[in-house]
Amino acid sequence: MREAHTVEQVRAAEDVVLARVPDGALMQRAAGGLASALADFLGRVYGARVLLLVGAGNNGGDALYAGASLARRGAQVDAVLLGGERTHAAGLAAYRAAGGQVVEPAQVRDTDVVVDGIVGIGGTPGLRAEAMAVLDMVDAPVVAVDVPSGVDVDTGETPEAHVVADLTVTFGTLKPCHLIDPAAQACGAVHLVDLGLDLPRADVVALQAPEVRALLPRPTPDAHKYTRGVVGLRVGSATYPGAAVLSALGASSGLVGMVRYVGSATDQVLAVAPEIVGAGRVQAWVVGSGGGDEAAEALADAFADEVPVLIDADGLRHLDAPPPVPALLTPHAGELAAMLDVPRDDVETAPLRHAREAADRFGAAVLLKGRRTLVAEPGGRVYVNTTGTPWLATAGAGDVLGGLCGALMAAGLEPVLAGAVGSWVAGAAASELAADGPLTASQLARAIPGTVRRLLTDPEDGPW
């Protein structure tokens, strides 16, 4: 599992190490990791041109020590000191001693890489004009030190100007900005340098293949269909029968013992999935995908069964109070905006805050769909999904996801984990199917069993 810690948690853990190692040792470790990552990124060090943008704090210190290391190995390193007098003194001395050059902004030359050491976890969002001017002058890939300067480290928000990096080399642990959009998009690839920190439990996490594999329900040797769980679907409508079909295909991925369908699209559902049966007892309901005007009644009927419910799309419009059963709500940004009565743009610029707020307000797990889907539990953890491809942004993919997550709930996963595992599996299936090309929602649903099979047999070797 990848864990993202807050600035406060990182500082506390760093303080413990700082108290027991010699002065500067932690920064040397960070800068050593940064120099190696830069060498890998450049492909060669001798003769490579490197431009450091150095701010006033320790982030600039990291950049200077790494620059010194590259200069000693034959790189031509220039540094613009944006912090003036407050530049990290020991780092600057080491840098000069290694042959690194200090240049004025007007002297900036062509370079092979820009190293963003402007600010790290001590920064407030935004970039000063001088930093922006230098960034505008160069056209080269950017490697960010710890975080892309200017983003909000703890929330992943980007309310002001910020660096957009090709690679971010971070230290000790990930921070929320490395996982959560929009800041995560400004990080490029993320490389973590271990500092040996002893860190507490993180509130923002991203499941990886081994955890998803361990969480996936699978039949015991003596299983029968009812022990594996039965999921019921009250989805689709006369207007949107296709949503019922896609939800049914997502639910029929083989992770649950049986799928029931109740609604007006029975004929269409049976035409694609003859194994699906009608009304009866279930361990979880999926309600609302393409539900149109039929969603209100479907929701009330599902609640009456007193089992966990996944509420999607039109079902969310009828939710004005916390659901009376354990629930997973699966809005996209527009639907979450309507639930919270805020503009869609607010949700898109601050997805973490709004997913958490909805989870607290509705007392339910909230899965906010998007490039980096978030699954928030009330007052607790947020799971960030890192699998997937932009080709997944296609009509009906959400219906498939709803069916899949509902099946996982029926199989016994608590709502937040059903959402985290389901979004991971759907994203992985999409990447396997079409990392670089188009896909449809029906193809996505049909790819899920194969992805699950590969995950169970060889978790280390997928394209996830």
Ligand SMILES: NC(=O)C1=CN([C@@H]2O[C@H](COP(=O)(O)OP(=O)(O)OC[C@H]3O[C@@H](n4cnc5c(N)ncnc54)[C@H](O)[C@@H]3O)[C@@H](O)[C@H]2O)[C@@H](O)CC1
């Ligand atoms: N604590 C440690 O010993 C270690 C710290 N490390 C590095 O140190 C960084 C944190 O260092 P600091 O606490 O010194 O803080 P930063 O280097 O992140 O920045 C603080 C300085 O930047 C200024 N500043 C804040 N926002 C700004 C903005 N938007 N534009 C321009 N200037 C701004 C502040 O006035 C302050 O002088 C980490 O991100 C990491 O890179 C690593 O070397 C690992 C070890």
Ligand SMILES: Nc1ncnc2c1ncn2[C@@H]1O[C@H](COP(=O)(O)OP(=O)(O)O)[C@@H](O)[C@H]1O
């Ligand atoms: N840019 C993107 N990159 C990766 N995945 C995305 C992106 N945009 C949307 N998705 C995913 O695609 C799916 C779309 O779901 P949704 O918006 O509900 O579509 P629909 O309602 O048409 O089924 C979700 O799983 C979402 O996380």
Ligand SMILES: [K+]
């Ligand atoms: K930085």
